[in-house]
Amino acid sequence: MKKISLMMICLWLLPALVLGQEDTRSRTTSKSMSIKGSVKEQSTRKGIKDVEVTILGKGTVKTDVFGDFRIEAKVGDELVISHDDFATVRYTIKDGQRIDIEVKDNPIQSKSKSISKQKREVTYRDNLNAAKKELKKDASTSIGYITNALETIRDDDPAGASKKAELFETLADIYNFWKQPDLAESNYLISLKNKYNTDVKIKLASAQLESKNYQAALNTFKELLKSRLSSNQKILVYEGIGDSYVGLQNTIEAITSYNKALALSQRKKNDTKVIGLNSKLAGLLQQQGNIIDAEEYLDNSVQLAQQKDKKTSARQRSVAADFYNKSSSYDKEIQLRKEALEDIKDIKVVKDSVQPLDDDNALxxxxxxxxxxxxxxxxxxxxxxxxxxxxxxxxxxxxxxxxxxxxxxxxxxxxxxxxxxxxxxxxxxxxxxxxxxxxxxxxxxxxxxxxxxxxxxxxxxxxxxxxEKDRELNETRYKLAFASQELVNQQSLRQQIIIYFLIGLTVLLLLAAYLMYRNMKQQRYANNLLALKSLRSQMNPHFIFNALNSVNTFIATSDERTANRYLTDFSILMRSVLENSEEDFIPLEKEIELLQVYVQLEHFRFQDKFDYTIDVDPEINIDQYMIPPMLLQPYVENAVWHGLRYKTEKGMLSIKFQEINSDSIEITIVDDGIGRKKSKELKTSNQKRQKSKGMGNIKKRIAILNKMYKDKVDVLVSDPENNAEGTQVKLILKKEI
The missing domain is CATH 1.25.40.10 (Tetratricopeptide repeat domain)
Incomplete structure (x- = not known):
């Protein structure tokens, strides 16, 4: 029924297809057609503007800002493509397809570009230095220099991102100095977006503090703790965290952070930070009513400040005086303020009153x-x-x-x-x-x-x-203009009919493809299930046959007691194997138990040939992993029967279950037997004609299961990594997703 429906649709659409083909042929064989193309640099693949595209005796057009052009021509016409930047190119039109021409740079022009680039670099650096120089004098002038520097950066500049990061950092510094923390914050973010820098991120957090956005500042400072910081950076970060907690009125956390910053400052002998942090700690302890400890911190800061310059001494004495004012210790306050006055007079003599003493109006x-x-x-x-x-x-x-x-x-x-x-x-x-x-x-x-x-x-x-946005706007404007022109040129009834027809045809084809895909997927899934069932049915007889061979060996040697013990253990194993024979996956714990019984049986038979170990990583949560039943047994069987039993001395079989990550584990089966190469040499001619049923079935099962369950099991068989004899099998088992 589906085939008949598809045939009806095709018959219904045939006239329209023929009509479209005839229309295409008529346009192709016409005398003139609209040819589109582009001219680009070979090295950068960037379009070249204002390239002249000429058809002799018929006219000339120029490429736009994207290097694109359109010209009326016919098959056989010769295009002459010329520009000062490259040697003239000639191209003969063969059909109505788009023409994309790549050209090499003119060496003379390239040299001119190189000189221009050097000039832009000098202009950029001069404007940046001038902006930094004017930062504290005139904000408007300084920002003007930043604008000029920004205009020198081109899209193809490999250092463009670093330059922008530097410029926006300087711009943010300007806003920060002139008490515009909100503008400073936004520009620090732009700088970090172009290039990450730890110092800039510290500045960002400080700007957030100035804006009283304490939670954002705290988050930024805590993010910085995850980075690799120098000692001085750590001091700033811990102090910033303390300031943030003060803003959030969390005094306990603030004191803890200030103490961390203070310890680092003392270790690095950063006296300026030690003085400031002692003052901050004294203020917080005073708020808590711990006046004795607060005075101790304050005295330490004043004594240390006295050893520094007069300005530092005056500032710290003023801070201490404010502290004693709050605690009504007026005599101490008066004494400290008188001493601060003496320091201020000394500073005035040195500075001759040319500049203000300090940003702090209290001094x-x-x-x-x-x-x-x-x-x-x-x-x-x-x-x-x-x-x-x-x-x-x-x-x-x-x-x-x-x-x-x-x-x-x-x-x-x-x-x-x-x-x-x-x-x-x-x-x-x-x-x-x-x-x-x-x-x-x-x-x-x-x-x-x-x-x-x-x-x-x-x-x-x-x-x-x-x-910054001009280039994006111009590019969008040009694209919209050309798109609009294209739409105007295509306003014909015939083209609209063809478009609608193609849309309808596409929808029908997509629908048909989807139905076919769904049907194929269901059929493939059913085939995979059937194949797995077939392979499982082959695995059990294969395993039983090999095990019964072992029993036969014991009986042949008249060792009935050993055969009886072997049969008892074998019956336990067979019961479990048959119980799991219909399952695609069983718990890893059960597979390990089956493997232990099987290896014990093989070791029982070949006690003089090998010893074995089975190690399970205690970190593995084996309840969370599922594994195809009897997946590991054929590899262990191969190791024993084709590797270890042919050794003259006693060998070793090692089975390890190790965790790779939270979603997968690695199972390694290593033996020090005679190896795969020597094992092949020892095979009889009859063995060579027969393929290994167990290994072949395992490979097929893994391939089918990986298709059905998205690469759940990976297997790699190789020689040991230390070039020793033997064979190594690695299986990667993944969790269910």
Whole structure:
């Protein structure tokens, strides 16, 4: 019925096929046809743009950006393909098929390209260095240099990925310095995508910390612990993990991580990190109420900082003073702040006030004087507090530090009020109001400047993103244009009918192919089952015949007691073999038990010929593996009957079950018998005419089972690896999937 249906379909489609063939012949034999082709470099297979493709006396076309062209021609016309980059090529049209021409580079042009590449490399490096130089001066200018460097990278540049990684790392460094951690994070990710670098990933985690994305930062730092890190990198990672836990308010884990970083820092004598980590640990211990241990850490940091430069000493004394302020130890706080003031004055003399002292605004005379005044006020020592507040206001006014000037003036009014000098307090509060108005105007200006700065950075970032996507957009645009043109050229009714006809024909053919495939698969499966059943039916008589030969030998030698014992063990083995004869697979544990009985029987007969060992790896979960029954017995039988029994001295049979991985095991059967080559030489002429039924059946069974169960068993028979006599059989057994 199926054949009749297919014939009906073919008869129904025949006229359309004939029509299509006639239409094709008419187009081929016409005077002119549209020829498509391309011109590409032989070395790179890249299309060459603006190549002139000429038919003498009929016109010229140029290739597009992909090296493709189309020209009206007929069979026998000669195409002349010319360009400055290669020698002129001539091609005669033989039919209407597509023409793809590969050309070699012009040596002169290649040299010019090489010079151009060197120039781009110099331009790239100069712009990158300039970007790094301007990083802390002008963000906009620095990003402009990054953009210029990015424009020098070509798609065919082998170092393109490394260059992009370097550029986007520098770009992220710019954003990070100018307090734009979200932009820094995204650009560090782009850098890592182009080329992995441990230092860049540490920077990424730090940017996530700056963005207060503590969980993401913690995950990134923990991923870094799986990498190979230097000691300094480990210090940064453990400190970063501690900072992340602080953000997540997990003080215990934070202290543990800080201590790991501190131990490494002390071992590497990294004093800067030791000072900072001692301070962080002191702060956390203070939060826990462990003031004694906190003070110990803090004192260690201050003592170590005093041995360093004045700026480090001043910063650490200020940190310690803040600590004692929280614990109301005002005398210690005041002493430390006075010492910090002395350090700050010394630094100012050295720097001559050309640059700000530090990114930390707390390390200024006005701030330290203000905090000393607060400490005196807390002790109700108002006169001392007034002295330092006046000094703080004076310093703040000279530095145009309206924030400190505001706070100090307000505090001065409060101190005068507490002292009872209400008129002076009123004057101070009036001055406070004036400063508030100035500060409001200043803050408004700063907000406007920050908004402009953010917009400018965003525009620069968009420019770089656009630059990266330009090539993809242009390529897509060109492809869409050509595809659109193709569709316009194919808008004919006849072509649409043929297309629909072909689609219908394809669907019918696919359906027919699927039905045939399914039928063949089912038939093949049934054939495999039949073949396996046949092979199993052959295996049992073969095994029984060989075993009965052994019994016959014992009876022939009048050893009835031994024959009786042999028959008893043999009957146990035969019962198990017959029970499993209808199964494709049995548990590995059962196969091992059968193998042990069989080897024991063979050893019983040939005790003077060989000893044996059966080793099962304790790591193997034998309950999870299934194996074809009687798979191993023929190989063991071969080892005994064709290898070991012909040895003059006593041989050894070794059977090992070893785990390869969680899904497969290796079974090795090794004997030190006479070997396969010598065994063949000892065969009688009658034995040579007969093929080994057991081994042949096993090979066929394995082949069929592997087809049915997707390569479950692999077998390799070879000589021992140490070139000794004997034979080695390796079987790879896989789990059920």
């Amino acid at each position: 200024t005379p006005q701030v330290q004087n203000y905090k000393i005044a607060n400490a005196f006020a807390a002790q109700e020592k108002y006169d001392e507090a007034i002295t330092y507040l006046d000094e703080s206001i004076k310093e703040a006014a000279s530095k145009n530090d309206l924030i400190v000037q505001k706070d100090a003036t307000r505090k001065l009014g409060e101190v005068y009020r507490e002292k009872g000098e209400l008129e002076k307090a009123s004057d101070a509060f009036k001055e406070y109001e004036v400063i508030i108005d100035k500060l409001y105007v200043q803050k408004d200006q700063q907000i406007s400047q920050a908004a402009r700065f953010s917009r400018e950075l965003a525009q620069r970032a968009n420019r770089i993103t656009t630059l």
